[in-house]
Ligand SMILES: Nc1ncnc2c1ncn2[C@@H]1O[C@H](COP(=O)(O)OP(=O)(O)O)[C@@H](O)[C@H]1O
């Protein structure tokens with residue numbers, strides 16, 4: 001290892017980095033804001049996703065048999081449904097059980113002793129593997145023999161699915177916007193450093209420095225902007241995660257929030273990676289454009 | 294070492310800086326390039342370190358054809374060709390030692406070489422005692438000697454100087470030219486573009502005279518204003534030449 005070379009190189013990077021402190025602070029601050037918003041957004045998406053996932057997992061399709069269908073017909077239908085790969089589970093609810101469940105649900109609200117005969121047909125309850133397939137499965141079951149009626153929470157499912165769709169599209173646009181903004185600001189910072197160092201660059205070119213050697217200190221500068229900004233953001237996110245989030249959760253006991261994801265380490269590393277890569281790419285483009293002209 | 298055949302250079306704005314230049318410069322020679330301002334001296338030098346590509350003709354420097362040189366190969370050429378300018382182009386926030394070392398360090402030279410080569414060239418140009426000093430604290434002559442040290446630290450085969458004495462008083466100018474002469478005696482090919490008649494006439498080396506981008510004269514042991522039989526200079530030039538030769542400057 002040639003420590004003299006390392007020392008020279010780090011000296012050059014440091015010179016770049018400290019040449020315009022205000023610009024560096026701006027670039028780092030932008031990355032911090034970007035990563036902070038990105039992290040918060042991803043966290044919100046993940047948390048809401050988990051809440052929504054819990055709800056969606058509970059969605060059921062109720063299939064009511066015709067009057068004249070026998071329990072054997074119901075069993076046959078159940079077997080057929082179980083062989084469908086889209087179906088996760090099927091439960092058979094004979095009319096007696098159905099009545100018991102209705103009585104349970106209406107207890108205290110209606111005098112169920114008035115129900116002297118059982119008006120309910122035999123029923124099946126289906127859960128599907130993928131919530132997007134609820135409609136298709138329900139429609140298919142409705143056309144099967146001995147099926148009188150199919151019910152499911154159509155509105156709820158549709159709204160939830162639409163919310164998901166919108167959220168991921170808006171989220172994607174939002175993330176792209178954040179990354180582009182940070183990249184532009186970093187590349188502007190690097191451009192100013194390049195401009196401030198144009199004499200050095202001219203001399204490097206004159207004495208035969210290779211283009212990678214000329215670029216490297218600037219790339220490192222961009223990398224540092226990105227990385228330092230991301231580190232600050234991750235620290236802030238960590239504070240939010242362990243200080244603010246538990247208070248928030250305990251202030252909303254009725255809202256079905258579970259604990260935040262436990263894998264903060266991986267999440268933090270990914271965010272640091274995003275910051276560093278944005279910094280490297282932005283400076284690479286910016287120096288490259290200067291050197292080519 | 295350097296060879297130009299039918300070389301023309303037209304700048305993008307249409308200025309024809311060089312036109313039909315034919316030249317051979319042998320290895321180890323010392324050559325002055327003279328002519329009025331704007332006759333293409335700097336342009337010719339720029340071809341030799343591939344700051345410019347010839348628009349026509351062929352330029353060959355140490356076996357490398359400049360017009361066909363790939364962009365990625367330019368650094369390799371520049372390490373064989375040192376360049377010195379009128380304005381020194383030293384980095385003001387680095388000491389003399391750091392300025393000279395910079396040229397090696399940015400080419401990725403090992404520290405061992407830096408530690409060996411920098412003192413060697415500083416010694417050669419007589420600047421060893423000023424190695425810790427910043428350029429602003431030096432005289433023009435000292436700055437130019439530091440710049441020459443930087444140009445030499447890569448051990449180039451060719452040293453190109455564009456008006457190296459342009460900012461110097463006669464005493465410093467003579468010192469710098471003496472230094473260039475010593476460098477030439479160690480085997481480096483030296484090409485000096487200048488309109489300093491004093492130094493040209495003192496040296497009596499090969500003088501290539503350009504005018505309007507063409508070679509007007511090429512004397513093996515020339516004077517700044519040419520050998521009288523070659524050209525007919527105007528009255529003002531003759532008077533100046535006479536004064537120079539009688540030592541009045
Ligand atoms: N980069 C350039 N673009 C356009 N024209 C130029 C450029 N450099 C020099 N010239 C023109 O080319 C001619 C030769 O210039 P130059 O080589 O600098 O002459 P000298 O060094 O002998 O004074 C001049 O007319 C000058 O204006």
Ligand SMILES: [Mg+2]
Pocket residue numbers: 331334335336455
């Ligand atoms: Mg010139």
